[in-house]
Amino acid sequence: MSLLALSLLALATAPLARAHGGLANYTVGDPPVWYRGYDPDENATEQDGQSWMVQRKWASIDPIFSATDPYIACNKPGTPGPAYIPIEAGQNLTAVYWYWLHPVGPMTAWLAACPPLSEGGCVGVDVNKLDWFKIWEAGLIPGTGNLAEGIWYQKQFQNWDGSPDLWPVTIPATLKAGLYVVRHEILSIHIENKPQFYPECAHLNITGPGTDLPPSSFYKKFPGAYDPDDPSLKIDIYSDSMRKTYYGQDHPSTSIA
Numbered sequence: 001m002s003l004l005a006l007s008l009l010a011l012a013t014a015p016l017a018r019a020h021g022g023l024a025n026y027t028v029g030d031p032p033v034w035y036r037g038y039d040p041d042e043n044a045t046e047q048d049g050q051s052w053m054v055q056r057k058w059a060s061i062d063p064i065f066s067a068t069d070p071y072i073a074c075n076k077p078g079t080p081g082p083a084y085i086p087i088e089a090g091q092n093l094t095a096v097y098w099y100w101l102h103p104v105g106p107m108t109a110w111l112a113a114c115p116p117l118s119e120g121g122c123v124g125v126d127v128n129k130l131d132w133f134k135i136w137e138a139g140l141i142p143g144t145g146n147l148a149e150g151i152w153y154q155k156q157f158q159n160w161d162g163s164p165d166l167w168p169v170t171i172p173a174t175l176k177a178g179l180y181v182v183r184h185e186i187l188s189i190h191i192e193n194k195p196q197f198y199p200e201c202a203h204l205n206i207t208g209p210g211t212d213l214p215p216s217s218f219y220k221k222f223p224g225a226y227d228p229d230d231p232s233l234k235i236d237i238y239s240d241s242m243r244k245t246y247y248g249q250d251h252p253s254t255s256i257a
């Protein structure tokens with residue numbers, strides 16, 4: 001069965017089918033403490049500016065198509081809520097999605113430090129000016145096959161049994177304590193030469209004894225991190241040549257563990 005047929009089948013059997021999607025909620029710890037994110041399908045008035053809101057607003061489940069889109073940092077409109085997810089360096093932050101349905105393309109998680117609360121914290125920052133560094137990435141799972149037929153993490157993390165899709169990312173254990181914006185991005189490349197970016201951001205209050213930040217050579221801006229002509233974005237994974245090679249994105253993860 002083709003990938004398309006498989007995803008259509010999955011769509012047909014999903015209790016709640018959405019054409020695209022995004023990061024709904026976050027959990028920390030075991031047993032998990034839940035932090036609710038923004039839901040574009042729910043009443044905005046009941047979410048905007050609420051005291052519990054940890055996530056930056058994303059008004060639509062549609063993807064961003066341009067690597068240089070001004071909203072590629074934290075989706076559109078990216079308006080901040082006032083709350084922070086408390087988490088210790090070294091703990092996992094788990095991103096929760098409903099029925100993620102696209103199968104191919106890399107997933108990455110990024111952090112950017114904010115000024116202290118007395119200077120506005122993460123609420124006051126311009127996300128386009130932040131220095132983002134990547135803390136996690138996953139693409140095609142080694143040994144599962146070529147780009148089109150192999151299994152990407154983006155497909156592996158999906159559950160079709162009614163439970164949400166969970167994406168755990170470890171906050172670097174020696175990271176300097178403070179306020180951060182976390183940015184999760186799913187990049188879907190199932191359509192030829194038309195990458196789909198799905199970024200969502202939340203605010204974190206990271207505690208711990210650490211003092212590390214990555215060297216500035218790891219910092220990227222959004223937009224800016226991606227070249228729209230990068231062969232890993234302008235890609236036809238179903239072409240013969242791409243079945244054999246994949247250049248990958250030249251954005252190294254930080255060296256801090």
Ligand SMILES: *[C@@H]1O[C@H](CO)[C@@H](O)[C@H](O)[C@H]1NC(C)=O
Pocket residue numbers: 043044045046
């Ligand atoms: C959204 O919520 C507000 C405040 O609770 C309410 O006044 C409004 O009628 C709701 N809008 C819709 C479309 O349900």
Ligand SMILES: *[C@@H]1O[C@H](CO)[C@@H](O)[C@H](O)[C@H]1NC(C)=O
Pocket residue numbers: 024025036037096097098164
């Ligand atoms: C996210 O949390 C909201 C509020 O608790 C809940 O209604 C929704 O089902 C959750 N979504 C997922 C994917 O867990």
Ligand SMILES: *[C@@H]1O[C@H](CO)[C@@H](O)[C@H](O)[C@H]1NC(C)=O
Pocket residue numbers: 092167168169170
């Ligand atoms: C934490 O996340 C890492 C990396 O994503 C994962 O391998 C590990 O199993 C997770 N640990 C727990 C306790 O969930």
Ligand SMILES: *[C@@H]1O[C@H](CO)[C@@H](O)[C@H](O)[C@H]1NC(C)=O
Pocket residue numbers: 084086117121179205206207
């Ligand atoms: C961050 O966590 C520390 C330690 O729990 C706390 O003192 C501080 O008020 C928190 N800051 C914010 C903005 O939540």
Ligand SMILES: [Cu+2]
Pocket residue numbers: 019020021063102
């Ligand atoms: Cu989609």
